[in-house]
Amino acid sequence: QGHVGAQTNLGLCYARGTGVVQDDAEAVRSYRRAANQGDAHAQHNLALCYFDGSGIAQDAAETVRLYRLA
DSSP states (O other): OOOHHHHHHHHHHHHHTSSSOOOHHHHHHHHHHHHTTTOHHHHHHHHHHHHHTSSSOOOHHHHHHHHHHO
């Protein structure tokens, strides 16, 4: 429904495996939905995924871009 806080929290659930099967790629999808709506926490968490290569290929330039947005 577009609630950015819920999308960010869902991403955390998938990243940690809390209440769902742990799935880094699904965490990235949830973070991206919220980050695209301007949520700074989601932008930060998505940047960490790009930095670590969790659920997505490592990308230093995208990491820096997202940190700057956040």
